[in-house]
Structures are given as structure tokens and as C-alpha cells.
Amino acid sequence: MGWLAAGEGYEVALVEGRVTARSTGGRTEGRQLKTLPKAVREHPETDRLRRFAEWLDRHAASCVAQADAWMVSSLPVPTGLLARVWPDEAWQAALRDLVVVGADEDEAGLLRDVTADGELRLVDLDGETVRISPATVTFPHPVLLPDLDDLREFAAELGVVQGVEQIHRATWLRPAEFGENSTEVKDFAGGRYPSRFGLAARASALGYRVSGGYATSRVRDGGRTVEAHVWIGEPYYDGDSETGGLSWHDQDGRVIALPEVGAVAWSEGMRMAAALYAGRTVEEGKGA
Structure with a gap:
């Protein structure tokens, strides 16, 4: 300008x-x-x-939010759409260097450019430039990337900084076994805050929705919508509060048994619970 x-x-x-x-x-x-x-x-x-x-x-914030939504839910994105938005600097900042996968899982790499006719130029793990032109691509959630550790090392070598947190996004793998009829995770329960308002404010600041007594995170995982819930206390309660258990619910509000929670929904729910727990009041000194 x-x-x-x-x-x-x-x-x-x-x-x-x-x-x-x-x-x-x-x-x-x-x-x-x-x-x-x-x-x-x-x-x-x-x-x-x-x-x-x-x-x-x-x-710029809306571009990042949309790209993040595509990535979290691994939604197919038309390459024609990417070609239309790529000239916009805000979209480029959000999309550049995200890991892209084409029609073939072997067609994967860091997104570097999109031509006007929809050709994507990627850099693969061998450092080679790859050109692909599928109808749609995905920006996979990192928990779905089989070469995540290699990608992180490769990105560090190139000095890659992603506009959307993908490669270095904190991930949690779902355990292989659960207790009978398990529906709740309490790994991050008990994080105390001076007020329920402070806990709700942290959830909102992190981008999570606060509904009733819960902080929630909604994703599409395996073709269905799943919402993770963390209890944060009764609304309008003036006293101190603490994080509760984490559970997952289907689009009709029914609780999902832990063995049936998908890999992405599990990782994103645990990420939310961990982030809320991290903001707790930590006592210091003798006897803390």
C-alpha cells in the first residue's frame, strides 16, 4: 500500500x-x-x-482459524479453492509449510506454492520438490502422520515456522486398554483456580467453547462429529473451582465409551484438558 x-x-x-x-x-x-x-x-x-x-x-485470524479447522478434522480441501485464496498474503501465511497429502499417501510434503491452475508444489522428506494436482488434498492432524518425528526433525533443519500449529502440535495417543465401561479420563482433573470465572476465561482465551459447566472442543473424527467435555464448575458460582474429568460425546449428546473414541478426538480432548490444567494455581513453599 x-x-x-x-x-x-x-x-x-x-x-x-x-x-x-x-x-x-x-x-x-x-x-x-x-x-x-x-x-x-x-x-x-x-x-x-x-x-x-x-x-x-x-x-488473518479467520484464515488461521479456517486452516486449523481443516487440519484438526483432516477435511478434504479442493485444490481449486487453494488456488483462489493463495494470492492473499494472509492465506499464504496460514497455509505455507503445512503438511499436505494428496490422493496417494505417498504424495505428501510441506506446502510451498499453489499455481493459478491448482498445481501444488511441495517439499518432501528427501528435500525434493514434488508437484501434485489432485482434485482435493488434506492437511492431516499430526496424530495421523506416520512420519511425525521425521517431519519434525526435517522442519527444524529447514527452520520451518507454521502459521497453523500442526507438526509441533501437542498430541496424545489413545491407550490400547481401558477399564471396563470406562467413559471418563481424570489425568488432568483437580487443577484448582481461585475462581470459576478465571477457569472459564482461560478456556475461552484458548479458543474453547464454554457451555454450562463445561469447556468443550468439537472435531470431526472418522466421519462423525465428536465433542470433548471438561468439567469446570457450575455457572455463576463465585467460589474457587477446579478442572474435572474429561469425556467425549456424540452429536446427540450421548457419552462415548473410551475404546470408541477416535485418535484425533482423543488427542484434541487431552490437549484441551492439559491446557486447562496447566493454568492451575500452583502452591509454593514448604508443605505445598
């Missing part, structure tokens, strides 16, 4: 997401100013730029 006139003697522009001014005359002509003069701060062009910057931030 170019520089826009903002009153006599000044121009404004968005520089790294922030409204910046520069002088258009005198000894300081063309020099960027460290702060905005009062006349510039109150100029309509400055206000329009601020609102545009706020929109750009919201747009």
Missing part, C-alpha cells in the same frame, strides 16, 4: 500493520516519524487506515 496524504505536510501508510507518518516537506522530507503528530492522529485518512489494519488482523 502506498502513502496517502493526511493533511498539509504529511502522508500516512500502513507499515508492518501500524499507521506510520512521514513528512512531505522541509529538511525531514520523506523521513518516517516515530510518533504521529496530533493533526495526523485526528485526520480521517488515519482513522480509515486504523480500521483497515483492524480488518486485516481479523482476516
Whole structure:
């Protein structure tokens, strides 16, 4: 974006997401100013730029949220759609270097480019550039990636930083055996907070939905919608609160037995429970 006139003697522009001014005359002509003069701060062009910057931030966040939803649920994404959004810098930041899998499981690699006609250019584990043009691709959840450790090592060598947490996303593998009729996990129960409000606020800040007495995380796993629930206390309760057990429910609200919980739903539910437990009050000192 170019520089826009903002009153006599000044121009404004968005520089790294922030409204910046520069002088258009005198000894300081063309020099960027460290702060905005009062006349510039109150100029309509400055206000329009601020609102545009706020929109750009919201747009970037929505791109990340959509890409994250595709990844968490391993949904098929049309390559034609990727070709349409790729020219947008916000979409590129969200999608670049995500692990992509084509029609064949061997067609996998880090996404580096998408052409206008829908050809995807990937870098595979051998460091080779691979070109694929399937009708749809997936951005698999990391718990489904068989070469996750190799991918993490390879990404570290390349200095890859993903806009959506995929390769380095915390994952939990479902145990092979469970107790009879088990429906709840209590690994992260008992995380105490000074207030129920604080626990609910942490859940919301982490992107989880708070409904009634639960923090919830919904994903599609194996073709069905599954929602993980962690008890966080009765709504409107003023006293201290603590994390409760973790359970999974189908789209009709029925509790799912632990052996029937899919790998992705298990990992995402445990991730939520662990994140809530991590924010607990930790006592220090003797006797803690």
C-alpha cells in the first residue's frame, strides 16, 4: 500500500500493520516519524487506515482459524479453492509449510506454492520438490502422520515456522486398554483456580467453547462429529473451582465409551484438558 496524504505536510501508510507518518516537506522530507503528530492522529485518512489494519488482523485470524479447522478434522480441501485464496498474503501465511497429502499417501510434503491452475508444489522428506494436482488434498492432524518425528526433525533443519500449529502440535495417543465401561479420563482433573470465572476465561482465551459447566472442543473424527467435555464448575458460582474429568460425546449428546473414541478426538480432548490444567494455581513453599 502506498502513502496517502493526511493533511498539509504529511502522508500516512500502513507499515508492518501500524499507521506510520512521514513528512512531505522541509529538511525531514520523506523521513518516517516515530510518533504521529496530533493533526495526523485526528485526520480521517488515519482513522480509515486504523480500521483497515483492524480488518486485516481479523482476516488473518479467520484464515488461521479456517486452516486449523481443516487440519484438526483432516477435511478434504479442493485444490481449486487453494488456488483462489493463495494470492492473499494472509492465506499464504496460514497455509505455507503445512503438511499436505494428496490422493496417494505417498504424495505428501510441506506446502510451498499453489499455481493459478491448482498445481501444488511441495517439499518432501528427501528435500525434493514434488508437484501434485489432485482434485482435493488434506492437511492431516499430526496424530495421523506416520512420519511425525521425521517431519519434525526435517522442519527444524529447514527452520520451518507454521502459521497453523500442526507438526509441533501437542498430541496424545489413545491407550490400547481401558477399564471396563470406562467413559471418563481424570489425568488432568483437580487443577484448582481461585475462581470459576478465571477457569472459564482461560478456556475461552484458548479458543474453547464454554457451555454450562463445561469447556468443550468439537472435531470431526472418522466421519462423525465428536465433542470433548471438561468439567469446570457450575455457572455463576463465585467460589474457587477446579478442572474435572474429561469425556467425549456424540452429536446427540450421548457419552462415548473410551475404546470408541477416535485418535484425533482423543488427542484434541487431552490437549484441551492439559491446557486447562496447566493454568492451575500452583502452591509454593514448604508443605505445598
